[in-house]
Every structure is written in C-alpha cells, then in structure tokens.
Amino acid sequence: MTATRTTDLRTGTTVWEARRLRGPASEPLRRDARTGVLVVGAGVSGALIAQALAEAGEDVMVIDRRGLAKGATAASTALLQYELDEPMIRLARKRGIEATRRIWRRSRLAVAAIGERARRLGIDADIHERCSLYLAGDRLDARDLEREWAERKRAGFEVELLSRRDLKDRFGLSRAAAILAFGNYEADPRRLALGFLKDAAARGARLHCPVELAGFESTARGVTARTREGLTIRARELVLATGYEMPEDVPADAHEIVSTWAIATRPQPRNLWPDHCLIWEASDPYLYARATTDGRIVCGGEDEDFADVATRDALLPRKTKALERKLARLMPWVDPRAEFAWTGSFGASRDGAPSIGRAPGLARVHACLGYGGNGTTFSMMAAQMIAADIGGRPDPDAELFAFQR
Numbered sequence: 001m002t003a004t005r006t007t008d009l010r011t012g013t014t015v016w017e018a019r020r021l022r023g024p025a026s027e028p029l030r031r032d033a034r035t036g037v038l039v040v041g042a043g044v045s046g047a048l049i050a051q052a053l054a055e056a057g058e059d060v061m062v063i064d065r066r067g068l069a070k071g072a073t074a075a076s077t078a079l080l081q082y083e084l085d086e087p088m089i090r091l092a093r094k095r096g097i098e099a100t101r102r103i104w105r106r107s108r109l110a111v112a113a114i115g116e117r118a119r120r121l122g123i124d125a126d127i128h129e130r131c132s133l134y135l136a137g138d139r140l141d142a143r144d145l146e147r148e149w150a151e152r153k154r155a156g157f158e159v160e161l162l163s164r165r166d167l168k169d170r171f172g173l174s175r176a177a178a179i180l181a182f183g184n185y186e187a188d189p190r191r192l193a194l195g196f197l198k199d200a201a202a203r204g205a206r207l208h209c210p211v212e213l214a215g216f217e218s219t220a221r222g223v224t225a226r227t228r229e230g231l232t233i234r235a236r237e238l239v240l241a242t243g244y245e246m247p248e249d250v251p252a253d254a255h256e257i258v259s260t261w262a263i264a265t266r267p268q269p270r271n272l273w274p275d276h277c278l279i280w281e282a283s284d285p286y287l288y289a290r291a292t293t294d295g296r297i298v299c300g301g302e303d304e305d306f307a308d309v310a311t312r313d314a315l316l317p318r319k320t321k322a323l324e325r326k327l328a329r330l331m332p333w334v335d336p337r338a339e340f341a342w343t344g345s346f347g348a349s350r351d352g353a354p355s356i357g358r359a360p361g362l363a364r365v366h367a368c369l370g371y372g373g374n375g376t377t378f379s380m381m382a383a384q385m386i387a388a389d390i391g392g393r394p395d396p397d398a399e400l401f402a403f404q405r
C-alpha cells in the first residue's frame, strides 16, 4: 500500500494565522505502538473523527506529518454551509430527487451537529450561526433560482426567495434574485480543529506529530502501518483523513483537485451587512464572502481547474486584485483592500457530494474525501458515519456517500 502524495496545500498568510494559538500537546513517536484506531491526518476531518471515536470510548491515536491543523484546514474560509455546491435541481439530474433530498437533509444535520457539538464541548472557535444569501449568477439565473427555491421548500428547508427589490432593500445588494437560507455557521477553522483535537486528547487520544504514514498492510484482523521514521503502528482500524493527499489506492476518480484564492480585509465592522450572513453566488467561478468576529471581510473564489502549485502561487497577486475588484462591485461601500491573501488546493467532486466510508478492497480501512465548498460539513458527516461503522452501528445514510455508489 502506497503512502499519500505530498502536495503544497497552501501559500500566503491566512487571516487565522494572525493570532498565535496554543493547541493541545503533541509529540513525535519514539517507538513502535499499538492502538485501537489509527487516524492519519490532524486537520478538521481527523479532529472531528478522533473526537467522535474518543467520545465513543475507542482507543485512538492521531498522526500527522505536518502538525496539528496545518494543512488545508488552516486555509479554509470556514463558511460552514449545508447548501451543497451542486444545487438541488442539478443534483437531482445526477442522483435522482429522493437521493438528492436525503443528501441535502443529511448535510443540514451535519452542519447543525458542528454547532451543537462545539457548544456542548465548550469549544471556543468564533462559531456563529448565520443565514446565507445565494445570489443569482451565470450558473442559475432568477428563474432557475425560483425553481431551486421551490425544490428546497418541497424538501422541507426553511428558505425565502428574494426579488431584486427585496435584496436591495434588505441587504443593499444588486442582483436579479437570491435565496435566503438559515442554519449555517461560520467559524475560525484552526481553532475549530484544535478544539476538537484537544477534547479528543482529554478523552485519551494520543496525538503524534510530525509522523508520516509511509505505507500499510491491511487484513481482516487489523492494519499494520509503517511510518517514514521507520516505526510500526498496529491498529484494529485505520482512518485516512488525509484531505487532498489521499493514497492512490483509495479511488478518487469522482474527485479532482483545483486551485482557489482568498483574501481578508482590515476590520471594518461598520461596513458589514445585515446579520453578517454568508454570501455566495450561483456562478462559475463563484465569489463568496463572510465577516469575521472582528469585522473583517473574508472573500474567496476565482477557482481554476488546475492543481499545479507553481502556477497557482504565481497567480496570487492577480487573483487578489480580481477578488478586491469583485468585492467592491458587490459591495461598493466597503474597503475591499486585502490585508491577507492566500491560495490553496481545493477538492471538487462531480456531484458535489463527498466519498466517505470503507475504502474498497482494503479491509479495516476507512477514508474521507470530504471535498468541495462544504468540506467541513462533510468532515462532520465522516466523523458521524465512520465512528458509527467502527462502533458496529452503521449509519443508514452511509450508502449515499459510499465510495462505490
């Protein structure tokens, strides 16, 4: 079994790095080890999965070759939305309307679970519940948006359709129409991941960094993992929460890696919009924006369909300007100048849904390809589904997200 590919996941300084943080303690691994479940990856996926397993009483070890929350998680703009990148009316063409409703409802439950679990565990990560505005664009125009709104209503979601006039009067934005939805969240993604890792550690999970998984053998009886440092970890179950660096043996052909860019402005709390709702566009590429607790505007998008890191990084100055321009066009009253600008690799799946569960052909190996603009929502789904499976209570929605579906 091969190790995971190494990618330069992100470049530039993210707004979350402006603040020094003390995460839970971790240390390198010094000798061979045994554990019940070995979680590879200490980003938000590994953090949520490790916490769920530790809370369920499992013996858990987490390893990461970079450190805690140092991968894509630190680059996330952390709009925690249940609304999938793929609108219901489009997903229905690919997966059928019944599966589409279940996928969207499960996504809604996963987002709610992030907020509820963080509150219950006392995790302080600037988590705030937010409504969201989905603006008409070149992907869905006002008429499509009306069909999307009707489909969401039929599935039981609480949503409002805003006309051009409503949108202007209530939010000051000029677009042909928008869907206003409720029950999404925003957070500081690093603090979110570190908070969950800290809780896992308090329940006995062992955190080891930097430790790199170099390969593994899996049989029906368990998994033997080899580290780059020459040590062996024996585990009953292995969870690959390696983000965009999945081993090649885990089928990822329904997913692709693209590049994305983001900026954060200086704090301007007086310039923010009502309810600080999350704003995103039904366009390709799309623009999205949110506010931070200290009143900055975080804005991202400009995605391009390539994964080449050198090209991605070289475009940072140009993409920063493009985001500033688009933000100024959307909200002419704000100061759009970037104080932070960064870029990162970003996963996208063909149907906007993640792949979660047992890796085909690999006994006792679970994986989470929580790709897309809803990555963190999918990380929570993975935590719920993988912990349930390992605990012997398979999740009834798991088949919707299985690798072979």
Ligand SMILES: Cc1cc2nc3c(=O)[nH]c(=O)nc-3n(C[C@H](O)[C@H](O)[C@H](O)COP(=O)(O)OP(=O)(O)OC[C@H]3O[C@@H](n4cnc5c(N)ncnc54)[C@H](O)[C@@H]3O)c2cc1C
Residues within 6 Å of the ligand: 003, 004, 009, 010, 040, 041, 042, 043, 044, 045, 046, 063, 064, 065, 066, 067, 069, 070, 071, 072, 073, 074, 075, 076, 077, 078, 079, 080, 081, 211, 212, 213, 214, 241, 242, 243, 244, 245, 260, 261, 262, 300, 342, 343, 344, 345, 346, 370, 371, 372, 373, 374, 375, 376, 377, 379
């Ligand atoms: C600019 C940008 C904006 C984004 N905005 C949003 C957003 O608004 N909302 C949202 O939900 N998502 C967003 N995302 C996506 C989000 O960042 C990801 O979905 C999420 O962080 C993935 O978390 P993860 O834990 O799966 O991956 P990561 O955080 O990358 O963690 C995986 C970890 O696995 C480790 N690893 C890999 N291979 C090995 C190995 N062989 N041995 C040991 N360790 C290994 C890595 O070092 C890494 O730390 C955004 C992404 C980018 C780049």
